[in-house]
Amino acid sequence: MRLSEGVEWGVHCAVVLAALPPGAVLAGKALAEFHGVSESYLLKHLQALVAARVCESVPGPRGGFRLARAPEALSVLDVVEAIEGRQPAFRCGEIRQRGPAAQGPDAAVYRVPCAIHATMLRAESAWREVLRAQTLAELVAAVGAKLDPETIRATREWLVGRIRA
Amino acid sequence: MRLSEGVEWGVHCAVVLAALPPGAVLAGKALAEFHGVSESYLLKHLQALVAARVCESVPGPRGGFRLARAPEALSVLDVVEAIEGRQPAFRCGEIRQRGPAAQGPDAAVYRVPCAIHATMLRAESAWREVLRAQTLAELVAAVGAKLDPETIRATREWLVGRIRA
DNA sequence: GGATGAATACTCGGATATTTATTGTCCGAGTCATCCTGG
DNA sequence: CCAGGATGACTCGGACAATAAATATCCGAGTATTCATCC
Numbered sequence: 001m002r003l004s005e006g007v008e009w010g011v012h013c014a015v016v017l018a019a020l021p022p023g024a025v026l027a028g029k030a031l032a033e034f035h036g037v038s039e040s041y042l043l044k045h046l047q048a049l050v051a052a053r054v055c056e057s058v059p060g061p062r063g064g065f066r067l068a069r070a071p072e073a074l075s076v077l078d079v080v081e082a083i084e085g086r087q088p089a090f091r092c093g094e095i096r097q098r099g100p101a102a103q104g105p106d107a108a109v110y111r112v113p114c115a116i117h118a119t120m121l122r123a124e125s126a127w128r129e130v131l132r133a134q135t136l137a138e139l140v141a142a143v144g145a146k147l148d149p150e151t152i153r154a155t156r157e158w159l160v161g162r163i164r165a
Numbered sequence: 166m167r168l169s170e171g172v173e174w175g176v177h178c179a180v181v182l183a184a185l186p187p188g189a190v191l192a193g194k195a196l197a198e199f200h201g202v203s204e205s206y207l208l209k210h211l212q213a214l215v216a217a218r219v220c221e222s223v224p225g226p227r228g229g230f231r232l233a234r235a236p237e238a239l240s241v242l243d244v245v246e247a248i249e250g251r252q253p254a255f256r257c258g259e260i261r262q263r264g265p266a267a268q269g270p271d272a273a274v275y276r277v278p279c280a281i282h283a284t285m286l287r288a289e290s291a292w293r294e295v296l297r298a299q300t301l302a303e304l305v306a307a308v309g310a311k312l313d314p315e316t317i318r319a320t321r322e323w324l325v326g327r328i329r330a
Numbered sequence: 331g332g333a334t335g336a337a338t339a340c341t342c343g344g345a346t347a348t349t350t351a352t353t354g355t356c357c358g359a360g361t362c363a364t365c366c367t368g369g
Numbered sequence: 370c371c372a373g374g375a376t377g378a379c380t381c382g383g384a385c386a387a388t389a390a391a392t393a394t395c396c397g398a399g400t401a402t403t404c405a406t407c408c
Contacts, residue, residue, distance in 0.1 A: 001168050001245075002351085003254040003285075004391070011281050027341070040394050047343065060400030063341045076284055080166075089168040115307035116176050119241055120168075123295035130288035142280035167390090169352070192380070206354055212382070225361030226379045 001089060003080075006045040009037060010083045011076060013046065014054065015143065018071035018136040020163060027064035030162040045083055052082030062164045071140060077131035090120035166254060168245075171210040174202060175248045176241060178211065179219065180308065183236035183301040185328060192229035195327040210248055217247030227329045236305060242296035255285035 013031050020026060028046055032039035046065055049055040056068045067074060092114060144152060178196050185191060193211055197204035211230055214220040221233045232239060257279060309317060 001166060001249045001254045002252075003166050003256070005256075005258070006391085007255065008258055008281070015281065029341085038393065041392070043342070044344095044393085050342090057342060058400095059342055059398090061340045061402060063400075065342090076281075084166050087167075089166045090172065091168075091170075093170070093173060115304050115311065116173070116180065116241075118307075119296065119299050119304070123292045126295050127288045127292040130291050131284065134284050139280050139284070142283075146280065171353090194380085203354070205356075208381070209354085209383095215381090222381060223361095224359090224379095224381050226363060228361075228380045230381090 004084055006048075006083050007080055009035065009042055010045050010049060011079050013042070013065075014049070014067070014074070014079045014136055015139050016159070017055070017065060017067050018074070019140045019144075020066070020159065022070070023066065023165070025058050025062070025064040025066045025164040026159070026162060027164070030159075031065070034158075048083050049079065052078070054078050054082045058164075064164055067136070071137035072135055074136045075132045076134045076136070076139070077128055079136075080131055088121065088124055090117070090124065092117035092120075169249055171213070171248045172245055174200065174207055175210050175214060176244050178207070178230075179214070179232070179239070179244045179301055180304050181324070182220070182230060182232050183239070184305045184309075185231070185324065187235070188231065188330070190223050190227070190229040190231045190329040191324070191327060192329070195324075196230070199323075213248050214244065217243070219243050219247045223329075229329055232301070236302035237300055239301045240297045241299045241301070241304070242293055244301075245296055253286065253289055255282070255289065257282035257285075 012035055016031065016034065017026060028043045029039050031046070032042045035042075046055060046057070050057050050065070053068050054074065055065045057063070057065055147155075177200055181196065181199065182191060193208045194204050196211070197207045200207075211220060211222070215222050215230070218233050219239065220230045222228070222230055312320075
């Protein structure tokens with residue numbers, strides 16, 4: 001199991017956007033520079049966020065990205081699913097049905113969800129629940145609480161110079 | 166996020182082995198036929214289980230695989246980690262440190278684990294905890310409870326003919 | 331001086347290569363059972 | 370009939386391709402700004 005690198009980029013960008021004043025727009029170029037990553041590739045992931053209604057994009061000069069909803073109404077799960085997709089990580093191929101034990105006339109009993117599948121689904125639900133419970137607003141607060149005032153001031157100043165109404 | 170197909174195969178095989186009498190050995194060929202999958206590829210995953218001390222392999226004719234521990238002492242997590250690896254799904258590249266906000270002399274403050282990383286780790290822990298709590302013995306019981314007696318008898322007969330001491 | 335129009339610079343969006351990981355296959359080393367041979 | 374040895378068949382183990390996915394990049398469509406021009 002491996003999470004796409006784009007998930008990290010997407011969540012970081014979402015947190016930055018959540019820290020901006022409501023309605024403020026930030027260009028993908030600024031987001032890429034802020035995180036020290038490739039702008040072209042970051043845009044690809046931001047497109048996924050737009051497609052999933054997590055972000056909105058504004059074209060043209062003075063354009064950029066902003067959150068589609070309030071930071072309190074957006075969870076980390078929203079961002080992760082926007083990039084990784086909503087498909088479950090574990091896909092049950094029902095391989096039991098392919099074995100000799102399933103060749104008889106009672107193959108119907110194999111239709112009940114297999115216990116293994118059920119366990120994996122429970123695990124994934126627990127994973128999602130943690131991410132669903134964490135809002136972007138909470139993350140912004142958590143990040144702010146860990147940094148000293150001077151760093152916050154410098155970061156804020158850097159961002160303000162690039163914000164568009 | 167996507168789980169390898171080998172995980173499904175590995176867990177199914179582990180459950181079958183857990184259902185056998187203690188010490189019984191079953192060849193990879195039989196496991197592959199039982200699940201209707203490629204023997205060559207299945208062996209690759211069984212090797213991973215052996216490397217992780219989940220299974221033991223017996224070479225030569227009358228050889229095969231058996232669990233390395235009692236089914237009550239083996240969890241689904243053991244099998245999943247054996248195949249997928251123990252690395253966390255989310256790897257924090259600490260991309261904050263690469264941005265302009267981290268260029269000052271206070272870069273040390275970025276050493277504290279970022280809040281995003283912490284959230285992802287909590288989610289993964291919850292996921293692992295569910296899998297760790299489920300033993301192979303419990304899975305065998307759960308599968309048995311869902312099948313009708315006739316199917317169990319036929320399956321058992323099929324397996325017994327291929328078991329090696 | 332003000333308004334209008336075209337040119338311009340900057341933005342996102344999607345189509346296109348490159349690298350990596352997963353999936354799938356094959357041949358070789360090792361081992362136990364079997365069969366044959368000799369006593 | 371019994372013991373010993375060579376043979377053979379079946380097993381796992383690791384090295385080797387093919388395929389799918391993630392990563393990375395580039396060029397094009399669209400828009401607000403800006404500047405020059407005309408009234």
